[in-house]
Amino acid sequence: MPSDRPDFAMGRSEFVALIAMLFATIAFSTDAMLAALPQITADLAPMTPERVPLILTAFIFGLGLGTFFTGPLSDAYGRKNVVYGGAALYIAGTVLAWASQSLELMLAARVLQGLGAAGPRIVSLAIIRDLFSGREMARIMSFVMMVFVLVPAFAPSMGAVIVSFSNWRGIFVSFIVFSIVSLIWVGMRLPETLAVEDRRPLRLGLLWSAVKEIFSNPVVRLSITVQTLAMSIMFATLMLVQPVFDQVYDRAGSFPLWFGLIALISGASSLMNALLVVRLGMQRIVTLTLGTQIVLSAAMLFFGLGNLPEPFGFGFFLIWEISLFLQAGLVLGNLSALAMEPMGHIAGIAASVIGAVSTVLAALIASPIGLRFEGNLDLLTTSVLALAATGFLLMLRLGRVVNKQSVVRKTST
Incomplete structure (x- = not known):
């Protein structure tokens, strides 16, 4: 029971x-x-x-x-x-x-x-x-x-x-x-x-006070911002994955099967995170994952791996697409936990505020990316690279803030 x-x-x-x-x-x-x-x-x-x-x-x-x-x-x-x-x-x-x-x-x-x-x-x-x-x-x-x-x-x-x-x-x-x-x-x-x-x-006043408290905390503020960027990558990928299969690789008919394979493999990210988070910590996993994505997306963009003759171009794209879904599993949950950690006293309202702000802003960022699709991978790879790089830099900033807060706490005790 x-x-x-x-x-x-x-x-x-x-x-x-x-x-x-x-x-x-x-x-x-x-x-x-x-x-x-x-x-x-x-x-x-x-x-x-x-x-x-x-x-x-x-x-x-x-x-x-x-x-x-x-x-x-x-x-x-x-x-x-x-x-x-x-x-x-x-x-x-x-x-x-x-x-x-x-x-x-x-x-x-x-x-x-x-x-x-x-x-x-x-x-x-x-x-x-x-x-x-x-x-x-x-x-x-x-x-x-x-x-x-x-x-x-x-x-x-x-x-x-x-x-x-x-x-x-x-x-x-x-x-x-x-x-x-x-x-x-x-x-x-x-x-x-x-x-x-x-x-x-x-009480709407409780919601407003929660919003003010959430965004006055630099760790929470940075975590929400990086979560927004990571969700933007995920939403842009979902918007363009079917058009890319159809218009770039002429695989519209087999798209459901390929997408199912991607989703099944990406499901391993939850298990990976469970095994790694105790040893590495949430902050380090997010930083390493975004850093890895920068390398992969830069390789796709600057070496044109997705544009190679078949079947190599599609193979590289498939590997990169899997990495994007794996990234979501390794990053989004950890960023939510980082944002929620200092908000335990207002956990319910904080969960709603954090989820709403990051989701709405991510949808607003991803929508123009989807609208500008021109039948190739350049837009998606450029967008992912820019969003991942920005998130990576913000995670480095978050690490410095956390270290500074830790020093202050040790000094005060």
């Missing part, structure tokens, strides 16, 4: 599966869309195909905005109520996207979808925190993430199958079905994990 509470009848395996499904709403809503982008381009934006990848960042933008409020709302009104409210927004956005006759309406619908998806994303973490603590919480999270990492591996293939039997609108029908199944499961099997007497009133 996952909890000592007498009203909790759900076994551990079922609990992990349910939380993983709530988490997977985000991955399914982005990765399954990749297979539908060519059809959406033909139907909604045949004259402006470069704008279609905004469908991905519009969702992420809405997700970031929703993340800012979801944590405090669940503290005030209960976990399940926010899951239900988020699902209602998500389904409304999905219906609007399904009915879209223009790209502009599609983008607005995807923002609404993202706002709704923030509910399952944040509330799932809160539910785990309500029921578990310490090492047991870490175990549950590791099980959830093991299941969650499989979704990006199979979502593009699932999307391709759905599109082949219907059309791109069928993808949105599958999103509705996925959300309804999750809702029914939550409603029937998961009790409310936050008692009424433990709820905290929603």
Whole structure:
């Protein structure tokens, strides 16, 4: 049993599966869309195909905005109520996207979808925190993430199958079905994990004071900035990965299989991080990872490795693409932990603020990159190199700040 509470009848395996499904709403809503982008381009934006990848960042933008409020709302009104409210927004956005006759309406619908998806994303973490603590919480999270990492591996293939039997609108029908199944499961099997007497009133003043405290701390400020840059790399990669497979390497048909392979291999990054973080520390892992990415991206850009004759060019691109996804697994979690470490006294609100700020800013940075794609790798490799180099320099700065704070603490004692 996952909890000592007498009203909790759900076994551990079922609990992990349910939380993983709530988490997977985000991955399914982005990765399954990749297979539908060519059809959406033909139907909604045949004259402006470069704008279609905004469908991905519009969702992420809405997700970031929703993340800012979801944590405090669940503290005030209960976990399940926010899951239900988020699902209602998500389904409304999905219906609007399904009915879209223009790209502009599609983008607005995807923002609404993202706002709704923030509910399952944040509330799932809160539910785990309500029921578990310490090492047991870490175990549950590791099980959830093991299941969650499989979704990006199979979502593009699932999307391709759905599109082949219907059309791109069928993808949105599958999103509705996925959300309804999750809702029914939550409603029937998961009790409310936050008692009424433990709820905290929603006060915008608390949010504003948290924002001021977060950005007045140089370690937290630098961690959020680097996290924003790292997420920008990830979002830009997601926006352009399908166009690159299609227009640069003429592999649109096999793209879902290649993307699944990339996702499966990249899933090892969580295990790598677990093995390395105790010995090296979060800060060093992030710095080394970004430094490695600078070398790899510079080699791709300046030696034109992705433009070599087939199959060598595609092989080098595939290796580089895997490195980008591995980088996300080694960097994003550690940067979140670095940002959260000094904020333990306001952990719930801080998690919402940090997640929202980094996600929204990353979507704003990645969107222009996707819009300027011209059918080659130069834009993506240049952008990744610039973002990784900036992040690396900021991590060196963060190291100096941490060392200075450590000296001050030793002197004061």
